[in-house]
Amino acid sequence: MAEDGWTECVRSLKGVILDMCGVLYDSGAGGGAPIEGSVEAVKRLKASDLQLRFCTNETQATREKFVAKLRRMGFEIDVSEVFSPAPAVVSILKQRGLRPHLLVHDDVLPEFDGVEKSDPSCVVIGDAADNFSYQNMNSAFHVLIGQEKPTLFSMGRGRYYKETDGLKLDVGAYMKALEYACDIEAEVVGKPAPMFFQSVLNDMGVQPQEVLMIGDDLVNDVGGAQQCGMKGLQVRTGKYRSAKPRSI
Amino acid sequence: MAEDGWTECVRSLKGVILDMCGVLYDSGAGGGAPIEGSVEAVKRLKASDLQLRFCTNETQATREKFVAKLRRMGFEIDVSEVFSPAPAVVSILKQRGLRPHLLVHDDVLPEFDGVEKSDPSCVVIGDAADNFSYQNMNSAFHVLIGQEKPTLFSMGRGRYYKETDGLKLDVGAYMKALEYACDIEAEVVGKPAPMFFQSVLNDMGVQPQEVLMIGDDLVNDVGGAQQCGMKGLQVRTGKYRSAKPRSI
Known part of the structure; x- marks a missing residue:
């Protein structure tokens, strides 16, 4: 963007939405580590006139535990400010009367x-993560292939993410595996689904632009x-450095 | 095909190529079980004027062990008549001077x-199979993402196969996961790659038609x-019954 x-x-800004992993902190052993300057940045945004929300595809913990971890790192964040895929998918399941087979991280199970x-x-x-075993993938596959019209919800569609000890395959890779095996297309809940961003905008009460x-x-x-009409800015932390242009 | x-x-036939799993036998615990009538069918084909070869995407064993298993089931098959992806990929690796990171079944390792x-x-x-753990998938991903031009060979691109205790995800699903994570396209060695079928035709010394x-x-x-100009016939055993038209 030009100066x-x-x-x-x-x-013209009235609000800011922050991604979390790779922007505020790098995940990894022991819960990860904050990125330099990010605790102070959140503090300054909160002190400004701007509305602030946090939007993550994190599905390795409940929002409560996830926010508690970030607070321990020094971030002033409340659960009500954080939007993540699990509560969004629970809402969809209830609306449509669907009963899920879950292939998720143990620590996010309480959301369901x-x-x-x-x-x-x-x-x-x-x-x-480690629950993506061959056995668990087959169990999910059996549920899907046994349905007349298989329905797969994927909480995000990321290719990979960065932990403190390196890059890790994200849910999107396994979504593709099940899509291919069953010849279906998953419904993505979380970023970059427009419905997900819209729910954040509704909560802020502002226009996308x-x-x-x-x-x-x-x-x-x-x-x-x-795609939702918001402005977007890419930071040079998190997966940025290690990502080649073609692989983002 | 009309009568x-x-x-x-x-x-006009001079040769027949038989797929093995799902045609001659169903795989599963204890090595699997022959499909009714298939031992006799192979015997009759061998007694005929037709040339006979076997073409499999089996990569859970060396050809030697695989053929020994089928011989124990009663099939008169020699190793030299069987074409499988592992020897084909070894040949390509040597031609191109590539050093592989292997994400394969333990029992096929001796081929390499x-x-x-x-x-x-x-x-x-x-x-x-069970070696498709999250950890092993990440190891393969790291090798790929660390290359300037990531090269992934997939021994087959099947979606799933049938074992005696049900359907199992095949290599194609995991190929798609790595393709997506790295934004690349795998080179498929084995069926349905034309080069693979052509090597069988060369060995038979006959024309595709x-x-x-x-x-x-x-x-x-x-x-x-x-696609190679051969005739194709689908049997109603193996994965046939359980496959819906859209999911084959």
Whole structure:
């Protein structure tokens, strides 16, 4: 963005949405580590006139635990300010009367406590990490292939993310595996789905063009925001450095 | 195929290529079980004037062990008559001077004994079954994403196969996961790659239109054969029954 465009953009802003992993902190062993300057940046945004929300595709913990981790790192963040895919998919399941088979991280399971899971009629996958075993993938596949019209919800569609000890495959890779095996297309809940960003905008009560989305993922953060009419800005932390242009 | 077309087809035949899993036997615990009538069918084909070869995407064993298993089931098959992806990919690796990182079944590893594997410059995946862990998938991903031009060889591109205890995800699903994560396209070695079928035809010394390929997979067996100018016939065993038209 040219200098003048940028100044104009900042003047018209009423709100900012921040991606979290790779922008505020790098995930990894022991919960990860904050990125230099990010605690102070959040503090300054909160002290400004701008509305602030956090938007993450994090599905390795409940929002409560996730926010508690970030607060321990020094971030002033409340659960009500954080938007993540699990509560969004729970809302969709209830609306459509669907019973999920879950292929997710153990630590995000409590988000689905109130959801009927017997005799599953769809599959929900998240960033399941080590739970992406061959056996668990086959169990999810069996539920899908046994349905007349297989329904797969994917909490995000990221290719990979950065942990402190290197890049890790994200849920999008496993979404593609199940899509291919069953010849279906998953319904993505989370970034970059427009419905997901819209729910954040509704909560802020502002127009898309008044909001800047800041993230480290060119497709899911910047691209997704721009498709909704927001402005998008890519930081040079998180997965940015290690990503070649063709692989983002 | 209409009745007349079929009679005409059989008259002009000089050779038959048989898929193995789902045609001769169903794989599964204890090595699997022969499909009714298939031992006798192979015997009759061998007694005929037709040339006979076997063409499999099996990558859970060396050809030697695989053929020994089928001989124990009663099939009169020699190793030299069987074409499988592992020897084909070894030949390509040597031609191109590539050193593979292997994500394959333990039992197929001996096929790669003579191949230099240090400092890998490409990834080879096969039907690795339980070896498709999250950790092993990340290791393969790291090799790929670390290359300037990532090269992924996939031994087959099947969606799933049938074992005696149900359907199992095949290598194609995991190929798609790595393709998506790295934004690349895999080179498929095995059916339905035309080069693979051509190597069988060369060995038989016949023209494609003189050969009938018989398999249970509409894409990899029948479609692959037809693209090479062969005739293709789908049996109603193996994955046939459980496959809906859209999911083959």
